[in-house]
Amino acid sequence: MSCPICGGDTAQKYRPFCSKRCADVDLARWMNGSYAVPSGREEDPEEIAEAMEEALREQFEALTKKPH
Incomplete structure (x- = not known):
């Protein structure tokens, strides 16, 4: 199997990628x-x-809520 980003040989640690760099490129x-x-x-x-408005409203309420 080859790395889907660069085509190099895969490394067991980063499989299916060859390196952390290629794994990070894929994530990005x-x-x-x-x-x-x-x-x-x-x-x-x-x-x-x-x-989005509901999520912001809930977040605001959670931030302004007084602790017990």
């Missing part, structure tokens, strides 16, 4: 959106905005 690609798993449904901007 997932995190910046270069890789994406397609969704079966279309995104609804209003639904996303509502979910």
Whole structure:
């Protein structure tokens, strides 16, 4: 099996990659959106905005809540 990033031989410690560097490159690609798993449904901007507002509201409430 070869490294999916550079094509080199894999190392057992970093499998399926050859090194920590290639593993980190792969992780960075997932995190910046270069890789994406397609969704079966279309995104609804209003639904996303509502979910973000709710999450922010909950976070604010948790921060402002007085300890017992």
